[in-house]
Amino acid sequence: MTERSLSWIGIFRLGIVQTMLGSIVVLATSTMNRVMIVELALPAMLPGIFVGLHYAIQILRPRWGYSTDVRGYRTPWIVGGVAVLAVGGILAALATAWMETDTVAGIVLGVIAFLAIGIGVGASGTNLLVLLATHVAPRRRAAAASITWMMMIAGFVVTATAAGEFLDPFSSLRLVEVTSVVCGSAFVCACLAVWRVEAQGGRLGAVRSMPGEPADKPPFLVALRQVWGEPKARRFAVFVLVAMLAYSAQDLVLEPFAGTVFGMTPGESTKLAGVQHGGVLLGMLVVAIAGSAIGSRRAGSLRLWAAGGCVASALALFGLAAGGLIGGDWPLRANVFALGVSNGVFAVAAIGSMMGLAGQGIRDREGVRMGIWGAAQAIAFGLGGFAGTFVLDVARAAIDAPGAAYSIVFALEAVLFVVAALLCVRLAGDAFATRPGPGAAYAAQSTNN
DSSP: OOOOOOOHHHHHHHHHHHHHHHHHHHIIIIIHHHIIIIISOOOTHHHHHHHHHHHHGGGGHHHHHHHHHHHOOOHHHHHHHHHHHHHHHHHHHHHHHHTTTOHHHHHHHHHHHHHHHHHHHHHHHHHHHHHHHHHSOGGGHHHHHHHHHHHHHHHHHHHHHHHHHHHOSOOHHHHHHHHHHHHHHHHHHHHHHHTTHHHHSOOTTOOOOOTTOOSSOOOHHHHHHHHHTSHHHHHHHHHHHHHHHHHHHTTTTHHHHHHHHHOOOHHHHHHHHHHHHHHHHHHHHHHHHHHHHOOOTTTTOHHHHHHHHHHHHHHHHHHHHHHHHHOTTSOHHHHHHHHHHHHHHHHHHHHHHHHHHTTSSSTTOHHHHHHHHHHHHHHHHHHHHHHHHHHHHHHHHHOSOHHHHHHHHHHHHHHHHHHHHHHHHHHHHHHHHOOOOTTOHHHHHHTTO
16 A cells, blocks of 8 residues: 655644634533533532543543444544534533523533533544544654644634633623534534545555454454553553643642642733643644654654653642742742643653554554543543542641642642653653564554654
């Protein structure tokens, strides 16, 4: 089969799909979260449960990836996933509006809506990554991962800003109208962006089946056991779980930390979050440029970049722990910016590593592998926010000094990042020691990317 790969235009078009996913998700998990808590005066636990459901259903990502492995074509699942996500977003807005007059009925519809959002994100996101993994040349993977994730963040920012303008003066009807326009536009843009991209970029590294590999596709549970039996796939899933747990545990803790220990106002702590996101974008950009420019395969290994990002994130979190003890004299903004840069390096290098590892092992299991890693990420994000706040509550109950309680949380997150770095170094070491075997042409080509 030809060795064609996606052009930069093709990569950018798939990045547009990621932007559209982000534009819908941010309305459901941020804007509607605020409306339920502030405008409707509902318990904060309610949107927390909704978001938890949206992550929980994504444990089915391996099954959705398997379906496209069997059929060998990812585009219908990407388009179908965006469609389900768009419908879920509109239903979430309707549910939020309905809670104003009938809380119970609105909650029931909200459960359905957020399950649909999780299904849509999981089905489309998993297969979008598989499409990138199988159609992007190894030398472009670092840049491709950076481009798609930066565009997703851009979707967060642009949608939140634009929707904020149109939502004022606020009403439930206006919420439904704005959400419907965003979801409908996102679906149309995603369909146009993905149209014929898969056909234009030839699958890379097509190889014959490995000796002993069945010619037909096995049942899902058999395929799942086969992939879980691959040491690299299993170790990378554990790495993703640990690293993303550390990554997400800070989300609900950082801004309260800035307000409690450093006396920042809500506006100032929101700007601090902007400083962090700016750092994330810079970190992603660094990996994109370095991953494309460095010629040495060992120096440019994305797994080593991911390990370095984990170590740097741990150091930044240890810095925040020190800031909790020192207080107002600590350079908080610089520390948070450094954390953002480190997180950006780690996140995009980890995604690039996923793309490189997806094709290694038994042939035609890319969707299952990506699904396992996506499920590990969803579980970590679902648990991370809760775990961070739970540890904080326990620490504050046991310690009178709030700054010290926050320090414990940040220090534990740093330890998780250190563990993740060690796991990632081991993966990188395995990659450099790998030698091509029968049917491993693609693995030999992409081992160190």
